[in-house]
Amino acid sequence: MSNSSKSISSTLLVSLTINTFLLFSSMVNASYYEKISPTQLGFKEEKLTHLRFFFHxxxxxxxxxxVISVESPIKDKSKSPLPFGSIAVMEDPLTLGPELDSNLIGKAQGFYMTVSQEAELYLELIMGMTFTFMEGEFNGSTITIMGRNAISSPIKEMPIIGGTGAFRFARGFVQPKTHRVDYYKGNVVVEYNVYVFHYSSPSLSHEI
Structure with a gap:
């Protein structure tokens, strides 16, 4: 092989090595995240909204x-209808007023489980549920709750962990208050006051 051919081969080898190194470096330094402003998604100022409705x-x-989806291993149900370890699944209507035939504004879908070992004295639940609204400005939007509900406590509070639609980036808290209990049938009506921070959102059809 001539000296000129050797020189060309060496040059090509060096070029290939450099290009491979640069490609590898760019792959290593590539990031899967970036910092952006809410305005890039069409969001405007954050606001605080108060919602009040009744949960049946x-x-x-x-x-x-x-319905109780998982029975407690504790066999004696005489002391508590939901002994320690019980899990219930719900799809409860949400209404504007305390009566079931009041204006239906949405539904609560989720679960709750008994987490108190002395449930006959202190009924404590862990609740996870999503409020889906079907009426007015928030039609199609949701708020998700996850937290502890001490039924016997005069003041109950659970955190908002997120939302969708008009409640994207939602944060805040809810305060449930027992409105009425039918001790013969077991049906319960709960007043919910919801305090939620969220952005003035673009249309639900806004593409992200």
Missing amino acids: DIVTGPKPSM
């Missing part, structure tokens, strides 16, 4: 909205 937990009748 219906356990009797032809179409209950709550």
Whole structure:
């Protein structure tokens, strides 16, 4: 091989090595995240909204909205209808007023489980649920709750962990207050006051 051919081969080898190194370096330094402003998604100023509605937990009748999906291993149900370890699944109607035939504004879908070993004295639940709204400005939007609900406590509070639609980036808290209990049927009506920070959102069809 001539000296000129050797020189060309060496040059090509060096070029290939450099290009491979640069390609590898760019792959290593590539990031899967970036910092952006909410305005890049079409969001404007953050605001605080107060919602008030009534939650109906219906356990009797032809179409209950709550069912016990996992029975507690504790066999004695005489002291508490939901002994330690019970898990219930719900799809409860949300209404504007305390009566079930009041204007339906949405539904609560989720679960709750008994986490107190002395449930007959202190019924404590861990609740995870999503409020889906079907009426007015927030039609199609959701708020998700996850937290501890001490039923016997005069003041109950659970955190908002997120939301969708008009409640994207949601944060805040809810305060449930028992409005009425039917001790014969087991049905419960709960007043919910919801305090949620969220952005003035673009249309639900806004593409991200």
